Amino acid sequence: MARLYHAPLSPFCRKVRLSLAEKKIECELVEERYWEQDPEFLRRNPAGKVPVLKIDGMMMSESAAICEYLEEAHPEPSLMPKGKEGRYEVRRLVSWFDDKFHHEVTSKLLNERVYRKVQGTGYPDSTNVKAGAKAIKYHLDYMSWLLDHRRWLAGDVMTLADFAAAAHLSSLDYISDVDWNRSEGVKDWYAKIKSRPAFRSILADQVPGFLPPAHYADLDF
Numbered sequence: 001m002a003r004l005y006h007a008p009l010s011p012f013c014r015k016v017r018l019s020l021a022e023k024k025i026e027c028e029l030v031e032e033r034y035w036e037q038d039p040e041f042l043r044r045n046p047a048g049k050v051p052v053l054k055i056d057g058m059m060m061s062e063s064a065a066i067c068e069y070l071e072e073a074h075p076e077p078s079l080m081p082k083g084k085e086g087r088y089e090v091r092r093l094v095s096w097f098d099d100k101f102h103h104e105v106t107s108k109l110l111n112e113r114v115y116r117k118v119q120g121t122g123y124p125d126s127t128n129v130k131a132g133a134k135a136i137k138y139h140l141d142y143m144s145w146l147l148d149h150r151r152w153l154a155g156d157v158m159t160l161a162d163f164a165a166a167a168h169l170s171s172l173d174y175i176s177d178v179d180w181n182r183s184e185g186v187k188d189w190y191a192k193i194k195s196r197p198a199f200r201s202i203l204a205d206q207v208p209g210f211l212p213p214a215h216y217a218d219l220d221f
Helices: 011-022 039-044 063-073 084-119 126-149 160-174 184-194 197-203
Strands: 002-006 027-031 052-055 058-061
Touching: 002 011, 011 027, 011 063, 011 084, 011 160, 011 197, 039 052, 058 063, 063 084, 084 126, 084 160, 126 184, 160 184, 160 197, 184 197
Parallel strands: 002 027
Antiparallel strands: 002 052, 052 058
């Protein structure tokens, strides 16, 4: 069985978890307090980051590389389009959420509201929180524009781009930082994706000291 060293609210870990579950790959979840820089964990990944996936006799790090490996090793069901243009668009959007969205939104809201307390690094920086709350509006509007022109974020079928976006938004939804009333299209998209069996374990996550809102695990909001 595969083993994933992860942090429950990490969007990068959630993206890998969604890929594994969608492809029906059994995986043991091991929660890792990666910020403590445990020597044993650093032997698994000298970068000191999660996720780390042990599979097929290998120890893998970096969520994008892991997801690409899973796609090649387990091509069905596919999370990448067949055409090169479609594959480019998926990769572009995965990078958008894991880079731009993460730095402008996730790191400023999740890190300040949750990880500062969990890691014992002080109180939230209100400047960062305000910046993240402002930036997420722009990103939700961009997603709304995409979904006005497409059935899913990258095209007519669900792809890894949808999982990347849902991984970030689900982490933020756990702490009530997503205004689902801003876009009916984005809300409908998220309702569809969180209704998938692959999402079940994510909706069951519990972080000590933080209770999710009532709608978090409600498939109908």
